[in-house]
Amino acid sequence: MSSFWKSVRGLTAAAALVVAGLGVAAAPAQAQKVLHRGNGAEPETLDPAKSSGVPESWIQYDLFDGLLVPDGKGNFIPGAAERWDVSADARVYTFHLRRDAKWSDGTPVTAHDWVFSWRRVVDPKTAADYAYFLWPVKGAQDVTFGRKPPEALAVRAVDDHTFEVTLETPTPYFLSMLHHHATYAISRANVEKFGNDFIKAGNLVTNGAYMLDQAVPQSHIRLVKNPHHYAAATTPIDTVIFYPTENQEAELKRYRAGELHVTYELPVTQMQWLRQNLPSELRMAPYFGTYFYAPNLTREPWKSDKDLRLALNLAIDRDIIVERINQRGEIPAYSFVPPNTTNYTQQIPDYANWTQAQRDAKAKELIAAAGYGPGGKPLAIEILYNTQENHRKVAIAVASMWQQKLGVRVTLNNQEWKVFLSTRDEKQFKDVTRHGWIGDYNDANNFLELVRGDIGKQNPSAFADPQYDLLMSEANTTTDVARRADLLQQAERLMLEEVAVFPIHFYSSRHMVSPKVVGWTDNLMDLHPSRFLDLK
Known part of the structure; x- marks a missing residue:
């Protein structure tokens, strides 16, 4: 059990029953608006430096404000920073923080908190999966690999309300990264007071529109409006309750019973029924992500046999998976970087144009x-x-294809979310793992950076190729848009030729959204912070 869940204490059974009774259909006891959201798996952790999954990020968008924040419509707007300046050489960013910004305990949010938090992310002691996210910052890689102390990271507090960041080289996508949880600030005073327990319910202070009120394992996470947030007066929803429900059939039943306003996902078995019976509540749209399988390249025979990897990749019938198994609007994938990527041309291998x-x-x-x-x-x-x-259904389908076409014997191993993450990231899986990547910002780099040999646990298959890393490094240092695109496209062609992963499909977002919800706008990143929603 993670420290986040160990933190939950003092919650009586009566309190849990009260929360459980806050159904969507019931009139609120007071004139408060309570939004009920399905949220997939139990959170791994809510520590911004250590979380890695989408279920955690949905909650964190409500708890924390990045320097920029998503507006729920596909745009990023000023968040903790009300404005910023960029130097003539595009290497120094100066963020002017909101002077009225406060933590949920009423203490000021300062530039010193941001310096502390960014140093913490790249500090190897933190073991943050997303440490590489800050590598564009000067000194970040040296800190991550232990060559320099955290103080070598080129961030500084010019004063209490001015946060300055110096980059290694101009990074065109830098601003679009700053809504991501790896870049959030946490309260330095709070961490120094509680140590690793700062994340516990009752200890955690946040700078977002909401603050953590309750967390009951296998039940719910309850957020209440942060009265110290600069937009509190214009935030319609008073309380948000997230329900972790890995069983999608059960989640849909809760939605249809009026217990949820929004589902996290949808079961493939119900797609036709939903299209026919609840079309106005079914929300599907293109989603900036790729679903894929990854071979474990730390183990044989996968490490040495590229042709064997290619055989498995070719034998996967994407059309069957998309059209007969999922039926949720996905697009078959033969490349890694999804369509609609800014300043990028998809790299499609020749065999994508073959018949199955x-x-x-x-x-x-x-x-x-x-x-x-x-x-x-x-x-x-x-x-x-x-x-x-x-x-499970996709795994069964792929297993059947490999067995029938290639004569291999396939077994399935399913694990609970947090155990699965550890097994996958530590490369403890035997052969092949299910994986998916949702873009954190609209740039090919966000996908291709994953496959660098020095990226660490986030590398899906532990693929390592010096030429690939060289292409990525050169792409990260050029300011020529066309040259950068060419380098990134060369890198993707190389990793596809080496069969670093088995792309299966590009995602679509899919939710049931109650007619009572106001302000839900489908967008490529599928970001819907509760602050921008309302209830009829």
């Missing part, structure tokens, strides 16, 4: 040449995925 029969024939040829398949050595593969019906 042609891909299957090539897969059989490759696996036979590797000495496996019918008449060859036996090959057993385990697919790891996190507990969820949709992931």
